[in-house]
Amino acid sequence: MxxxxxxxxxxxxxxxxxxxxxxxxxxxxxxxxxxxxxxxxxxxxxxxxxxxxxxxxxxxxxxxxxxxxxxxxxxxxxxxxxxxxxxxxxxxxxxxxxxxxxxxxxxxxxxxxxxxxxxxxxxxxxxxxxxxMPVQPAAPVAPRSSPPAEIILVFSGKGGVGKTLIATNLAVALADQSGGRVALVDLDLQFGDIGVMLNLDHSRSITELVDGTGGLDADSVAEVLASGPGGVKVLLAPISPELADLVTAEHIRLLMAELRRSFDYVIVDSSTHLTEFNLEVIEIAQRVLVVTALTIPAIKDAKLTLKVLESLSVDPETTLLVVNRVDGYADFNRESIEQSLRVPVAVQIPHDPKTVGDAITRGAPFVTMHPDSEVSRAMRELVARITPEQVAAGTPEPSADRKKRKGIFGR
Ligand SMILES: Nc1ncnc2c1ncn2[C@@H]1O[C@H](COP(=O)(O)OP(=O)(O)OP(=O)(O)O)[C@@H](O)[C@H]1O
Ligand SMILES: [Mg+2]
Structure with a gap:
């Protein structure tokens, strides 16, 4: 009863x-x-x-x-x-x-x-x-089983800036450093790349959850998740672009609610553009990573993205600006980006075609293939921004620059 x-x-x-x-x-x-x-x-x-x-x-x-x-x-x-x-x-x-x-x-x-x-x-x-169980009158109240997961959306207003690469490596690094349960969702429903980037079997995807044959309950969701590296569970995008039409914003809302219950972190890789699905996730996400590159169009689009987030009343404290493919040849540097966007840069990821290219070719994350590379170090720094308690525990070493910025942008 x-x-x-x-x-x-x-x-x-x-x-x-x-x-x-x-x-x-x-x-x-x-x-x-x-x-x-x-x-x-x-x-x-x-x-x-x-x-x-x-x-x-x-x-x-x-x-x-x-x-x-x-x-x-x-x-x-x-x-x-x-x-x-x-x-x-x-x-x-x-x-x-x-x-x-x-x-x-x-x-x-x-x-x-x-x-x-x-x-x-x-x-x-x-x-x-x-x-x-017998009630002890003065006993302290039992703690809540586990708080719902933190949803982290990886977004950009410009395509090809490294969202998928960052989302996949972040998920694996986060699972490793936090020891928590991490889900990775490919919300680039038409042209999702997570499956190829992590060399996953594509026989199950979000399609199976929304085609009317199953439901969006815990068991159905668990069944379609693919097992990725480092224990990360992956919800793949449909195998073919036209199947994306089956997915509705309501599906995404229910799916996110379900994943929040079973995981500690839900990383969402997104398509470029403000689709209704991305808006749905922006609304419920605890963090939005805005990815940009050091080109004029990418910076312009990052500016527009930050403006849109502001108009959607997203708390700026929860937004992290990630600059990808940083090298010495660009028109911008950290200071000029911060000046232009009026937001501090959370993490800079170096341009490293050799390490990144090798990992993508092998269908594995670079954080496990090349843990000592600078790109992997940057990913660990990003994890530390998301889980400050890991920094307190001593992993990884925070950079002097981040220490300086703590308080302005850090949580
Ligand atoms: N830090 C980096 N160093 C070198 N190459 C990089 C780096 N970041 C991304 N790339 C290259 O850029 C390509 C595009 O990255 P990715 O697919 O992650 O971008 P995206 O933002 O997800 O693109 P889309 O908008 O199409 O989904 C990668 O395949 C990789 O070759
Ligand atoms: Mg992508």
Whole structure:
């Protein structure tokens, strides 16, 4: 029996939901509450298996409730209900730790399926086991199982600047340095190159998740992930460009939510251009790496990209500017780029055709093929920017320049 608490400030909605769910043998509504604060109190008292909450409510909204429950009562996972168009809520709800989202109006089937899905997933994760243990009144609250993954989008306004090369090597270096679970997603849906760059078997790809034969649940997603180097799990782009048409922004949203639950980091390689898919990921990403090269068109496009990110209200603190193919012959240097873009350069990756070319030809990341190269060192520096705690632990050695910049751009 799945015990459920309904939190919604509109009494007719609460009643309708209760009525809808009364037909289900395996779901029992154990309580209702009219706002977040009441919901929090009821959740502590009733310890429901699932909390189903609205977003917009007086006193404490659904996002705050989700956040509080995630830390105070992790044995009661949350499903959020919101009205179509509240995309910002969606992003915030995910960050707060909601397990599932229902866009109003939703059908009875969708509601029941979401409740069962969350319950089954949490049951697998052992979430409810803690509840059946004897409660120690003064015991500290159990910590949240694991925080949702950090989504890192690798983006550029100019093609061919090295997004795919950086995304693949970053994923492998990040898995190695952080010891965390890393997923790599090829969102260049028409002409994705990750498969060839990592020499992966292309028999499974995102197509299998969206062609109507499977679902986007944890098991289906896990099944189509290819095993890349260093334990990185890779979601490949469709094998042929026309298959990209099957993918919708909704697929991407659900997919990202699913990956966030199973991994510590999700690296997303993107296509150039502001496609709806890239926008979807920009909205939910915790980091955006803006890749540029030292050419006038690339710098111009990086400037436009940064402007677009600003207009999308992306926190500049979460954006990292990565300059690729740095050599001594370009018209720009670090200072002139920073002056032109008004953003500090996070990491410079040298132009090294020999190392890079060799790795690509062999279908392997250069960070494992040539770990002592300067390009690999730069990738490790990029990892350190993303996981500052690794720097604190002593790997790798931060450059003097980065030390100087810490505080302005670093987190
Ligand atoms: N640091 C580097 N040193 C030498 N060559 C590089 C470097 N970075 C990228 N390249 C070269 O540039 C090519 C393009 O890189 P990559 O495919 O990663 O770019 P991209 O931004 O993903 O391109 P697209 O926009 O087509 O997806 C690589 O195949 C490689 O040959
Ligand atoms: Mg690419």
């Amino acid at each position: 799945i015990s459920l608490l309904i939190v919604d400030d509109i009494s007719s909605t609460r009643e309708n939901l209760q009525k809808l769910l009364s037909f289900e043998d395996d779901i029992e509504v154990v309580g209702t509450a009219a706002d977040g604060r009441e919901g929090l109190e009821a959740a502590h008292r009733l310890q429901p298996d699932i909390v189903l909450t609205d977003v917009n409510m007086p006193l404490m909204d659904g996002i705050q409730l989700t956040e509080t429950l995630a830390s105070e009562l992790p044995t009661s996972p949350v499903i959020i209900m919101s009205v179509q168009g509240e995309r910002d809520y969606l992003r915030r709800a995910m960050q707060a730790g909601a397990r599932e989202f229902l866009i109003k109006p939703f059908s009875h089937d969708e509601l029941v399926a979401a409740i069962r899905r969350v319950y089954q997933l949490e049951q697998k994760k052992g979430t409810f086991i803690a509840k059946s």
